[in-house]
Each structure stands twice: as C-alpha cells, then as structure tokens.
Amino acid sequence: MKYLSLLKYPYVNTLLQKIIKHTSSSQLLIVKQMMEYFCASEKDLPSAITKMKQSQYHIILDYAMEQNKRASIQTKDTILKNMERLDSMDFIALKPSSLLERDLERILDICKEKRQKIMIDAEEYEYQQKVHLYIRTLQEKYNTRLFPCIYNTYQCYLKTTYKQIMNDIEYFDKIQLPIAIKLVRGAYLEYEIQNAQKKNLPIPVFESIHQTNVCYNRCMLHTIQHAKEQQVYLNIATHNPNSIQLARQYAKPYDKHICFSQLKGIRDDLSQKLLLEGYIVYKYLPYGEYSIMVPYLLRRLQESKMNFTTIDYFSKIV
16 A cells, blocks of 8 residues: 555656556556446546436546646647537546646636536645635635635644634635635645655654544534534545534535535545435546546545555556
C-alpha cells in the first residue's frame, strides 16, 4: 500500500501506462473488467450513466486527466461534450490543476448558463490555499442565492480545515450568498508528510486516522447545523459507516441542502441504504482512456481508504 503514494508523480503514471501496453491479453481482460466496475471508458459512458440512473443515483462525472495543462483544450472540449449527458441534479468534477484558467472559466460560464453544477476537487497542500481563495472568488461570481453552481472541497486530514470551514461559512453569510461544501478526508497523506519533512516544514495533516475521523465528524456536524439555518449546502463524501450513521442522526431525508456521495463500485450497500431512506445519493463516475485511468483509479481507491484487498490485487496485475 505504501507504494501507492508514488502515483503522485507523473513519471510513475507514464511508467504504469507503458506497463499496461505490454501486459498479456488475459491480464488486460482482468484489468478491463476491474475498470468497468469502478469507472467507464468514454465509449461506454452513455450506458454506464444509464445504469446508474436506473439505480436512482445522481452522478458526479469525473474526466480522468489530472495535472496536464498541456491538454487543457482537449480536456475542456471532452468535459463540455459529455456535459450533455447529465441532468441538472448531476455534477461535473473539475481539478483546477488540469485546466488553464481561461478553459476552467469557459466551462463555468456554460455551466451557469445551463444550470449545471460543478464539484471542484482539492489540490495538494502547497497549492491548496491559493486555489481555495481562487475558487472562493469563483463561487462569489457564479453562485446565486437560488443556484449554488460551484461546490468547493474541504479535506479533513488538514489541521486547518475546521477553522477554514467556520470562516468561510461566516464570510458567505455576510455577503448573503450560499456556500457549497464537499467534505472529504483527503488524499496524498504520505506525500504531505514526506513533503513537509523534506522541506523542514510543519506537517499540515493529522498523522492518525482517528484524528482525521474526529475532524471529519466535527466539520460535518458543524456544517449540517448551519445548513439548517443558513444558505449552506453540503455533500458528505465518505465511505465510512460511522460518519454516515452520525450524519443520519442530524440530516433528514429529502433535505435538498444535504447529500451523500461515494465512488462507483465502493460501498454500494451503504449507498443503497441511504437511497431507501430517502437521502440524495451521488456516485463518482470517473471516465477516460483505460491506460490513463489505472493510476487515476488507484489514487481514488487509496483516498477512499476502502477495499484494500482490491487495490493490492489490482496493483499486482499492473
């Protein structure tokens, strides 16, 4: 598992793609089956969306092209093309580091015009504060009292997150605009620790999962409380059954300000239970070329802290 932190680096992703190209046909078949379970190729995207809709899920559509601004125009065009497959309840996931600013804002302009919602993914800590302030200005520009177009992601393994959420809720309340929050535990834990140690900086993340869980639940309950009183929207992005059980005690079914999300193929039992109780549930649907999707998917699975057996098995195949 510790080697998955290497997926942070682009050259490792490139190496993985080369390995896949020289993998036997039987192994590739297994890889393809695994990929279809957790995500979709662009060719199979329409049928994947249809199946998820039939299961009553809403969709967060995530094009797997991370940190590659050289391909920004292609990324933008692909995202806009596949936006047509979604309805107004669905989201498009965007990672600012994979798009030039002009392309990102072009997508946002069209999304606001078509009333399509956006989920902004988090960045590494060294870029996060700058990106966070930029996204906050975009929220001020694109979000309206009746339509919170942009959700920003808050990573609860960061020691500063609880204070950041409190400050942002207060700020948006003062300017009388809604704030839309996606709450995650966080990715790149090992990288953040190693990067801080290498640069002789304070470690920005909690080093135990217990501390992260405490922070996540604290942030979640604080945000749920404000969602009842103010223009606060919350996406509870977790596969942790304890956090979900806690949320169910305070968040009521059919509350349009609060929803849940999980990765496609991960903890569908929890997702279905929430649906049956009347909660709004989203599934993250990553799509793209399979050679690119492998490192991308491994990062996503690591972030979820779930299904480690699957990750280890999949790692051995590639």
